[in-house]
Amino acid sequence: xxxEAANWAYAEDFVEEDRVILEARDVADQLGCVPVLPGVxxxxxxxxxxMRATSAVEIGTGAGISLTYLLRGMAPTGxxxxxxxxxxxHKAARRTVAAAGFAPERARMxxxxxxxxxxxxxxxxxxxxxxxxxxxxxxxxxxxxLRLLRSGGLLLIDNALWHGRVPDPAQRDKDTxxxxxxxxxxxEDERLTAVxxxxxxxxxxxxxxx
Numbered sequence: 001x002x003x004e005a006a007n008w009a010y011a012e013d014f015v016e017e018d019r020v021i022l023e024a025r026d027v028a029d030q031l032g033c034v035p036v037l038p039g040v041x042x043x044x045x046x047x048x049x050x051m052r053a054t055s056a057v058e059i060g061t062g063a064g065i066s067l068t069y070l071l072r073g074m075a076p077t078g079x080x081x082x083x084x085x086x087x088x089x090h091k092a093a094r095r096t097v098a099a100a101g102f103a104p105e106r107a108r109m110x111x112x113x114x115x116x117x118x119x120x121x122x123x124x125x126x127x128x129x130x131x132x133x134x135x136x137x138x139x140x141x142x143x144x145x146l147r148l149l150r151s152g153g154l155l156l157i158d159n160a161l162w163h164g165r166v167p168d169p170a171q172r173d174k175d176t177x178x179x180x181x182x183x184x185x186x187x188e189d190e191r192l193t194a195v196x197x198x199x200x201x202x203x204x205x206x207x208x209x210x
Contacts (some may be wrong), residue, residue, distance in 0.1 A: 011200065012039045021065060024096040028063035031088060035065040036132065036158055037201030044130065044156060047206065048073030051154055053127035058082040059114045059141055060133030064093030066158070067107060068100045070130065081108045081126075083117045084133075118144040126150060132158035135175035138182040146191055149209040155192065157182065161203030 001009075017025075017038055028035045036044065044066055048056070053074045058067055061084035070080050084090055090109045097107050110117050114133055118141070129145040131138060138157070145155050162179045165171040183205060187195055192207040 008199070012037060014039075015042055017041075020096065020099045021068065023099070024063045024065050024068070024092070027092045027096070028065065031063060031086075031092060033062040033086075033089060035062050036069075039200030040158055040198075040202070040204045041066060041069045043198060043200055043204055045069040045073035047154060047156070048078075048128060051127055053154075054078045055126045056080045056128035056130065057118075057121060057126050057145075057148055058130045058132070059118070060084060060131070061089050061093045061109065062132075063089065064096030064107075066130060066132060067093055068096055068102075070128070071097065071100070071102050071106055079106055079108055081110065081121065083110050083112065083114045085111070085113050087111050115140055115144075118148070121148055123147050124150045126153060128154045128156065130156045130158070135159065135162065136178045138178045139185065142182050142185055146189070146209065151209060153209045155186070155205075155207045155209065157186070157205040159202045160197055160205040161199070163202060166203070 025035060048070050054077060056070055058080055061067060061082040067080055067082050090111055115137060126148050129148055131141045131145060149155060160183060162176055165176040166180050186192055186205060186207050191210055193210055195207040198204040
């Protein structure tokens with residue numbers, strides 16, 4: 001194992017996950033959805049706590065793992081609006097949120113295609129937008145995220161390295177190209193500052209809206 005791989009593995013396992021999350025990961029495997037990896041999940045919690053966030057949008061619910069980490073970091077009255085096209089994902093996420101001890105009203109679950117739902121959400125109404133859904137739609141998600149975030153709000157984009165494909169210029173499939181274009185757009189957008197690309201998990205792009 002290379003030094004880089006050993007460091008990554010050590011960092012991912014540095015903080016153990018509890019029973020609620022481990023069981024949700026098993027459910028995610030059964031559903032065929034890929035949740036955030038532990039390093040990114042913990043970073044999301046820490047960032048939400050630092051922001052003292054009270055409102056967030058999550059694009060891609062899965063089995064509720066990143067949702068639970070968001071709620072753990074947010075203020076006690078914080079609410080996450082989470083969008084997923086699969087009703088079964090939301091059923092699983094409700095069980096995860098309940099097992100984690102959160103009231104159901106803390107998670108507003110909207111079932112539908114994200115690009116149909118996002119236009120209905122309030123401009124400038126959110127502290128955090130977390131993007132973790134269909135990779136080919138990342139550029140469109142970015143435009144909605146910029147509209148939804150308040151000034152000083154936090155943009156989080158998971159799978160920013162997309163299994164190591166994004167840094168490799170030879171990889172030009174539709175999903176990789178879309179993620180790569182989104183990263184470039186974030187880096188160059190004058191509405192965003194403090195842009196950082198973390199190598200945790202599968203990559204987490206973070207940025208603050210001015």
